[in-house]
Amino acid sequence: MAGTAKNNILHDGLVPARKALELVLEGAEPVEVEPVALAQANGRVLAEDLAARRTQPPFPASAMDGYAVRHEDLSESETELKVIGEAAAGHPFAGEVVAGTAVRIFTGAPVPRSGDTIIIQENTSRDGDTVLVQKPAGKGKFVRPAGLDFKQGETLLKAGTVIDAQSLSLAASMNHAELPVWKKPVIGVLATGDELVLPGNELAEGQILASNTFGVAAIARDAGGEVLDLGIAKDTLDDLTTRIGSAFDKGADLIVTTGGASVGDHDLVKPAMEHFGFTFSFVKIAMRPGKPVMFGKAVIGGKERRFLGLAGNPVSSLVSSHIFMRPLVRLLGGHDAKTVEPVTGELEIPLPENDEREDYMRATARRDGDSKLLVTPFTKQDSSMLATLSKADCLVIRPIHAPAADAGDSVPVILLRDI
Helix, strand or coil: CECCCCCCEEECCCEEHHHHHHHHHCCCCCCCEEEEEHHHCCCCEECCCEECCCCECCCCEECCCEEEECHHHCCCCCEEEEEEEEEECCECCCCECCCCEEEEECCCCECCECCCEEEEHHHEEEECCEEEECCCCCCCCCEECCCCCECCCCEEECCCCECCHHHHHHHHHCCCCEEEEECCCEEEEEEECCCEECCCCCCCCCCEECCHHHHHHHHHHHCCCEEEEEEEECCCHHHHHHHHHHHHHCCCCEEEEECCCCCCCCCCHHHHHHHCCCEEEECCEEEECCCCCEEEEEEECCEEEEEEEECCCHHHHHHHHHHHHHHHHHHHCCCCCHHHCCEEEEECCCECCCCCCEEEEEEEEEECCCCCEEEEECCCCCCCCHHHHHHCCEEEEECCCCCCECCCCEEEEEECCCC
């Protein structure tokens, strides 16, 4: 049911995972454009249409090594012509191809005035200043006309294009030294809990290693975000608000916390975010693993900021990051979020009926001879088992109250790796 203003939660109770995803992505869009040098633009998203600043090629150019001639001088058999000069890339011939003459030319060089055909060197023989054309060519052969590739003012790259090797080379050829792209969203990643210590340290009794944020940060970077490491917060409201406030001061668009995401008396993440004026869309979802997930928004410094609170269990935090954080970061960075859309797989083992929480089961996947996706969920799905998650290729989705499934049945699948 809808929450009240008093508890600052718009949707109380267990929110279905699909509804939670809709709420997380609602209104998410890139908000700031920045110019980026070509060398740093790979993988970024173009924010504006890009038009050519020049014509390519800017002049008629030779496509082959050979001789530039006038087609009208060629006979149907062999033709002797006087060589009057040479044209190379960057070193054009300044004169004109007049009757009975030829200009030695190399690939990429401007075709001299009055020249309209290239005879490739394999079809010639040279004796001093005379070249014998042994085999004529059709008019215009091996001449690239000006503008063959594109013309000045032509829009060649559209807004929304994800820059790759091909578009980078094209933009350079269009004479753009930098590109207008959507700014990478800044993602502040914060672990919470007095029991946490960083890897490489000796553990005292009751302590555990902080592992979640490394995976969460990796997913954020893979989705196109710039990660701001906020460290490990103590279980005090003061330490939480200090670290979160510093993240906003550094431009964080999204704060992602792990641990303390429940709403009990000792869970301080929600009060810390309320300190900054956050309104929560939900605080728990009908999903396994990852029930204690919360999401909220607030306007801070004239800019809308978002918060995603994840469970402390390692698998829960990473699965929730794949389902909710990844598409959100992609949208904030100008990408689309289609990567979260499930594909269809076929079970290789039977599964029991499901309960009132949508289940995201870790599974292995393979392709058969017909490229059909075959999936096998692990028998143990405890949310603390990172070793199992590291072996998983995908997540098999079991809807709320899904009936028992047999081997061979179709199921929705979210791929974690290319299969």
